[in-house]
Amino acid sequence: MKKISLYIICFILLCFILPALFTKNGKEVSAGTSEGNQNSANSSGETQNQTATSTIEKYNYNKYGTIKLLHKDTGQVEEVNLDDYLCNVVSAEMPADFELEALKAQAVVARTYTIYKVNNKKHDNADICDDSACCQAWISKANRLARWDENLRESNWNKIVEAVNSTQGLIITYNNEPINAFFHSNSGGTTEIPVNVWGGTGYPYLQTVETAGEEGYTQYASEVTLSQADLIEKLKQKYSDISIDFSNPEDIQIKEHTESGRVKTVKFGNHEISGVETRSIFGLRSTNFEITQENGNVKFTVKGYGHGVGMSQTGADSMAKQGSTYEDIIHHFYTNVEIKEVNSI
Ligand SMILES: [Zn+2]
Numbered sequence: 397m398k399k400i401s402l403y404i405i406c407f408i409l410l411c412f413i414l415p416a417l418f419t420k421n422g423k424e425v426s427a428g429t430s431e432g433n434q435n436s437a438n439s440s441g442e443t444q445n446q447t448a449t450s451t452i453e454k455y456n457y458n459k460y461g462t463i464k465l466l467h468k469d470t471g472q473v474e475e476v477n478l479d480d481y482l483c484n485v486v487s488a489e490m491p492a493d494f495e496l497e498a499l500k501a502q503a504v505v506a507r508t509y510t511i512y513k514v515n516n517k518k519h520d521n522a523d524i525c526d527d528s529a530c531c532q533a534w535i536s537k538a539n540r541l542a543r544w545d546e547n548l549r550e551s552n553w554n555k556i557v558e559a560v561n562s563t564q565g566l567i568i569t570y571n572n573e574p575i576n577a578f579f580h581s582n583s584g585g586t587t588e589i590p591v592n593v594w595g596g597t598g599y600p601y602l603q604t605v606e607t608a609g610e611e612g613y614t615q616y617a618s619e620v621t622l623s624q625a626d627l628i629e630k631l632k633q634k635y636s637d638i639s640i641d642f643s644n645p646e647d648i649q650i651k652e653h654t655e656s657g658r659v660k661t662v663k664f665g666n667h668e669i670s671g672v673e674t675r676s677i678f679g680l681r682s683t684n685f686e687i688t689q690e691n692g693n694v695k696f697t698v699k700g701y702g703h704g705v706g707m708s709q710t711g712a713d714s715m716a717k718q719g720s721t722y723e724d725i726i727h728h729f730y731t732n733v734e735i736k737e738v739n740s741i
Pocket residue numbers: 518519524525526527530531532
């Protein structure tokens with residue numbers, strides 16, 4: 397009888413008490429965005445549901461732990477946990493099939509960019525918004541998962557969470573201050589300094605640097621071809637008196653380049669326009685372009701994608717493929733910076 401009781405006690409211990417103890421000692425997770433936790437794309441079983449939704453570990457930020465996110469389309473301001481928010485940002489900003497070290501670099505860059513924005517507010521009632529053209533891209537976990545192939549949802553999301561979890565608390569600093577961590581899609585091989593894009597100075601950590609391997613990405617090369625009439629039409633919207641003699645090849649020509657090799661000024665007939673404005677007027681992917689004329693058309697052959705300042709995302713992935721760590725990547729794209737725990741500054 398005693399023996400049987402002992403067996404029963406052992407059985408209860410094995411089945412209930414020990415697993416409970418291990419669970420308590422497991423990872424402490426934040427409340428997170430309930431949307432994400434309930435929204436597993438994989439509905440085939442409880443175990444899979446749990447693994448499909450890796451969650452952010454709790455990290456005690458002295459400041460910045462919660463940020464106010466403005467959803468531009470609804471005008472709603474949501475209070476979000478910083479690292480939960482960064483999973484939404486990283487998964488919106490960088491393809492999940494990029495190398496883990498590139499995703500980690502993106503996580504640190506996005507965290508730094510967010511904290512910089514908290515301290516340098518653009519919006520009255522929020523720290524940052526979800527519009528990539530204004531602040532930083534953001535996508536809900538539900539939408540993110542829905543856009544991935546079903547068989548990749550679990551591994552992709554877990555990879556994003558790992559990139560954020562493994563860099564928790566880390567930001568990029570210069571003179572012990574968070575930097576304005578600009579980033580873009582593809583530099584075309586060479587990054588740009590901010591003065592050539594927005595004017596103004598004061599970012600000594602944003603210098604021109606070169607990266608190998610960016611030409612292997614779809615974001616590297618693009619073309620825009622316009623008829624002479626379309627070219628005139630687009631220019632007229634800004635310059636009503638525009639006049640171009642298409643029989644004279646010199647009437648459309650690049651006059652000056654920036655130090656990074658991007659276009660600084662272009663002559664279009666009776667006007668000289670900056671490379672940045674030319675990019676905007678014709679919807680070019682970058683200011684790194686050449687212009688040719690053939691068969692009555694004007695063709696812009698473009699290298700790279702984005703403003704070209706700070707970290708190139710494809711450059712980061714290319715470096716990671718060649719063995720660089722996320723720290724190497726950050727130190728490559730941002731000059732003389734340090735990677736520090738935000739609680740230490
Ligand atoms: Zn904004």
